[in-house]
Amino acid sequence: MLYGGATCMFEKNRLVGLMSVVLLCAVFIVTALFSSCNDNDGKENVSNDHDGDAVVKDSKEEKETADFTVVVDAGHGGVDPGKVGIDGQLEKDINLQIALKLKEILESNEDINIKVILTRTEDMGHYSESDSNKKMADMKKRCEIVNNADADVLISIHQNSYHSSSVKGAQVFYYEGSERGHELATTIQTKLVGALVENEKGRVEKANDNYYILLNVSCPAVIVECGFLSNPDEAAKLCDEEYQKLVAETVGKGVIEFLEK
Numbered sequence: 001m002l003y004g005g006a007t008c009m010f011e012k013n014r015l016v017g018l019m020s021v022v023l024l025c026a027v028f029i030v031t032a033l034f035s036s037c038n039d040n041d042g043k044e045n046v047s048n049d050h051d052g053d054a055v056v057k058d059s060k061e062e063k064e065t066a067d068f069t070v071v072v073d074a075g076h077g078g079v080d081p082g083k084v085g086i087d088g089q090l091e092k093d094i095n096l097q098i099a100l101k102l103k104e105i106l107e108s109n110e111d112i113n114i115k116v117i118l119t120r121t122e123d124m125g126h127y128s129e130s131d132s133n134k135k136m137a138d139m140k141k142r143c144e145i146v147n148n149a150d151a152d153v154l155i156s157i158h159q160n161s162y163h164s165s166s167v168k169g170a171q172v173f174y175y176e177g178s179e180r181g182h183e184l185a186t187t188i189q190t191k192l193v194g195a196l197v198e199n200e201k202g203r204v205e206k207a208n209d210n211y212y213i214l215l216n217v218s219c220p221a222v223i224v225e226c227g228f229l230s231n232p233d234e235a236a237k238l239c240d241e242e243y244q245k246l247v248a249e250t251v252g253k254g255v256i257e258f259l260e261k
């Protein structure tokens, strides 16, 4: 009985040992499988994280590697229509259409990396209803945008008007005390004279000492009066998509040439 008991104990121990081995193997296999699944997930996560990082890095790089910042200001907007054309065209609308095209042209050029900031992207002004002087509030805010952006250049887009309807042509204005502003104006004016028929008589850039935006920004700045809304032919052209594109391309070429110097 004792022997028999010993044999029985021995058998029991073998059985327990065997079961333990089987159990251990099972645990090992399950653990291995589970860990292999986790590895896959982990890899995907790493890969995703990596992609995510790459995207963030790209957008950071885009900002950090922009060689220049250009602010393009579409003059007027909101309650301020600017000049009203011979056929009722509103200067504020044409300004915005050309400004948007100029942004696209500058940002897609392949020579230098330019980041463009627009002072407005829709028909609005930088004022609140309670502002007693909406024009002043608007102008102050536009200058603030330029100075906060640490811009290299400001291009303010406008359209002109005159009591005599025969007057036409694009003209660039700069602050008379700014040498670099003058240089920028000359570069853009030269391009405009070469590209636009309306400028065949050869308008030249003009100094000014009282335009608010030219006086209150810390970078070379110009006002580009793209044409006269008081001249029937030029007013019609300035509303034409292709002509607006030509104006924007011409101004863009001047800006790029100036920045490359």
Ligand SMILES: [Zn+2]
Binding pocket: 075, 076, 082, 083, 091, 158, 159
């Ligand atoms: Zn204007």
